[in-house]
Amino acid sequence: MKILRDFDLKPLNTFGISAKARFFVEIRAEAEFKELSSLPEFKENEKLFLGSGSNVLFTKDFSGIVVLNKLTGVEVLHEDNENTLVRAMSGEVWHDLVCFAVERGLWGIENLSLIPGTVGAAPMQNIGAYGAELKNTLESVEAYNVKTGEKRIFARDECGLGYRDSIFKNELKDKYFITAITLRLSKIPKKNLEYKILKNYLTEKNIINPNLKEISEAVCSIRRSKLPDPKVIGNAGSFFKNVFVNEEKQQELLKQYPDMPFFKEGGVVKIPAGWLIEKCGWKGKRVGNTGVHERQALVVVNHGGATGAEIKSLAERIIASVHTKFDLILTPEVNLI
């Protein structure tokens, strides 16, 4: 394990932003974390754990220590007639875990195919897409207390999972380093095809009774058609979270915009931020080297050479115009550093 200095993070974030980490280290085994946690560079500095850098925006250099998570491995812990418990190390690529499950006929995360990022980031923000959320399959999370070096296992209900949210982003922010997660996946088919865009896609393709692989492939195709590939154009997926409103606000908006899409969840209504941003005229717009994606207005992009500060400034302009037009406040989904 070697601690490097003034390390350029450009290849390690999908926005492709150049920013320097004062200290940088890569860890490849759980035991290395123990070793790292006793070093002064770690103990005395602010820490940032990085997976595949697909949900961060570096707005300036980072004066602490960046720990690149390279913990890998996936194993079946237990199985019975109905379920299989799968444990994956946090540095694994999320989509590889989805493929592992799909190849073995295990249901539960196929709708989450192709979500960028690592396994460790999944519980951080309770990743979700096409009507599914990690919450539905998560069994437990293993993590180390960064101060004491003690390991703790969090049962799902202790993780405070909500819409793109968890205890690890709130009360326990920066306090734990997630090393592994365990999922409970089903051997019995449990299709989740209620999400309109997914349902319509399958109907259009004439896939009447899709199997596990076909569902995963459908999700991949939809994502590829809407979301830009970070290898081609820098981005971090959805830049903002969708917005929750009460029914009164929803009715007020529907009067003015009868075509407004919305999703009802419990007593609240979720309005797609992409739609709000598009209505403000941002979709496909370019500002210097930054811009808003032409097929999904929720995605802010780096056309090449943009700084994190420029992207942040575009995001602030978007927030301001949505506020002026709709009296709604957008909040970033991406982690601003």
Ligand code: EPU
């Ligand atoms: N919409 C627009 N204009 C746009 C984008 C979307 O009008 O530019 C409308 C669509 O027509 C549709 C609705 O908004 O009626 C929802 O769009 P979509 O299905 O694309 O999903 P989203 O709510 O915009 C969320 C997630 C995505 C996830 C998709 C699919 C958030 C912040 N984003 O986007 O997650 O892939 O649902 O389930 O919840 C990510 O987190 O990085 C991400 C891409």
